[in-house]
Amino acid sequence: MTVRFTPPYPPPHATRSSLLKRFLRGWNSWIHVLFDKSYTMKMGEMHLPALSFYIANELPLVRRILETDAEIFPKHAFLHDLLDPLIGNSVFSSNGQDWHDQRAMVNPAFSHTALKRVFPMMAAAVDDLLATMRARDLSQPVAIDPLATHVAADVIFRTMFSRALDADGAREIFDAFHDYQKQAQRHSMLRLYRLPGLGYLGRARRAAARIHAVFAGIVAARYAATHERGEDILQSLIDARHPSTGAAFTEREVMEQISTIFLAGHETAASAITWALYLLARDPALQDAIRAEAGDAPLTYESLKGLTVTRNVFRETLRLYPPLSFLVRSVTCPVDMRDKHLEPGAMLVVSPWLVQRNRDNFPEPHGFDPDRFDDPAQAQACRHAYLPFGKGPRVCIGAGFAQQEALLTLAGIVASFDLATIPGDDPEPISRLTLRAGNGVRLRLTRR
Numbered sequence: 001m002t003v004r005f006t007p008p009y010p011p012p013h014a015t016r017s018s019l020l021k022r023f024l025r026g027w028n029s030w031i032h033v034l035f036d037k038s039y040t041m042k043m044g045e046m047h048l049p050a051l052s053f054y055i056a057n058e059l060p061l062v063r064r065i066l067e068t069d070a071e072i073f074p075k076h077a078f079l080h081d082l083l084d085p086l087i088g089n090s091v092f093s094s095n096g097q098d099w100h101d102q103r104a105m106v107n108p109a110f111s112h113t114a115l116k117r118v119f120p121m122m123a124a125a126v127d128d129l130l131a132t133m134r135a136r137d138l139s140q141p142v143a144i145d146p147l148a149t150h151v152a153a154d155v156i157f158r159t160m161f162s163r164a165l166d167a168d169g170a171r172e173i174f175d176a177f178h179d180y181q182k183q184a185q186r187h188s189m190l191r192l193y194r195l196p197g198l199g200y201l202g203r204a205r206r207a208a209a210r211i212h213a214v215f216a217g218i219v220a221a222r223y224a225a226t227h228e229r230g231e232d233i234l235q236s237l238i239d240a241r242h243p244s245t246g247a248a249f250t251e252r253e254v255m256e257q258i259s260t261i262f263l264a265g266h267e268t269a270a271s272a273i274t275w276a277l278y279l280l281a282r283d284p285a286l287q288d289a290i291r292a293e294a295g296d297a298p299l300t301y302e303s304l305k306g307l308t309v310t311r312n313v314f315r316e317t318l319r320l321y322p323p324l325s326f327l328v329r330s331v332t333c334p335v336d337m338r339d340k341h342l343e344p345g346a347m348l349v350v351s352p353w354l355v356q357r358n359r360d361n362f363p364e365p366h367g368f369d370p371d372r373f374d375d376p377a378q379a380q381a382c383r384h385a386y387l388p389f390g391k392g393p394r395v396c397i398g399a400g401f402a403q404q405e406a407l408l409t410l411a412g413i414v415a416s417f418d419l420a421t422i423p424g425d426d427p428e429p430i431s432r433l434t435l436r437a438g439n440g441v442r443l444r445l446t447r448r
Helices: 019-026 059-068 077-087 096-113 115-134 144-161 167-192 200-224 233-239 251-281 284-294 302-306 308-320 370-374 376-384 399-416
Strands: 043-048 051-056 327-330 335-337 340-342 347-350 417-420 429-431 435-437 442-447
Touching: 019 043, 051 059, 051 340, 059 327, 059 347, 077 167, 077 200, 077 251, 077 327, 096 115, 096 233, 096 251, 115 144, 115 399, 144 167, 144 200, 144 233, 144 251, 144 399, 167 200, 200 233, 200 251, 233 251, 251 284, 251 308, 251 399, 251 417, 251 435, 251 442, 284 308, 284 399, 284 417, 302 399, 308 370, 308 399, 370 376, 399 417
Parallel strands: 051 347
Antiparallel strands: 043 051, 327 347, 335 340, 417 442, 429 435
16 A cells, blocks of 8 residues: 555654643644554553543444443533533533433434535535635635635535625634634643633633624524524524423523534534645645546536545545544543543543554554545444544534535535645644644645
């Protein structure tokens, strides 16, 4: 097997960081704390002043935590604290019976994400993005991250609210979420070390309020309306009733669910699309292959099945750059794993970043090779060691939605533009809530 090239990732440190170095390296990015053995160990541990972490990389342990024993390893309170200003107590962060009840109320809303149903909205959002890109001055490098955020946020906006997202709203979301990630990351590091918060939580709340402001008025107006109804996710959440009590979501609870769906529906997709465009820019032959399989006619829902190269590029992007690089779970009862005894309250971490870059799972794991998804020798790894959407009962319900959106966006952009990287301008992966390029992704675009 020969990979096409090896894209950027933080070189792991030779040895485990000291407590101080771990703090300094983790201040901006979780993956910058990792060291050589992190990528091959079966199970590791890390003890910080406020919390003990156990990182499970061995596939049977991953399956136990996320699938077979998922009920006794719920999402950790640390995750709730990290996300609370943004999404509150919603279906993403809740646990136990509360999660089951919320999931039952939210499930009908996802009928609006049926892939054939949302295809026209996705195609329209991509067409609008391409029109915006064609109107730009392409003599200068183009910042890809805001464009990917705009199309991903626009798609979910149309699905949730039956309306498009304007450029000002998209820019506000991009800027505010970037700020939120930075402030929340620093607040979390200070908490883990039992240090004063220094106002970072307040700054994170203000950034979250900026995001909410983009759609809070839409939610309030629809919630208050007795005659105006929509056929979208928002209306389904307003109409939802508790399976036992029959109670409806309050307006605040609708906002929390909308915020969750919006976050999950746009930020992870935007991250993946950005990285995929960077990888394609490094490989003109792959761009040609995508153009060839897409053809000249407008894409239809049925024609997406034939986009094998595009789909494999997106899969390999998610393997190398999983938007959620760490999945955190809580130990709720004393448990033994390998040679370690875990007490209640400890944090269990399953890392798609580590599992998917472990050479015991994938050959040449840091290399870019979309063909590995058609390689029979890697079929088992692609089934069991590939978890960008998680696994088990908390698996991301929007996996198919994200893939369809990415196929349309990648095929549309590559059909309209030649992509090229800028020598010396390599993106640096930064892992906070999601995996983004800390210095952004900039590309040269040439109209076709």
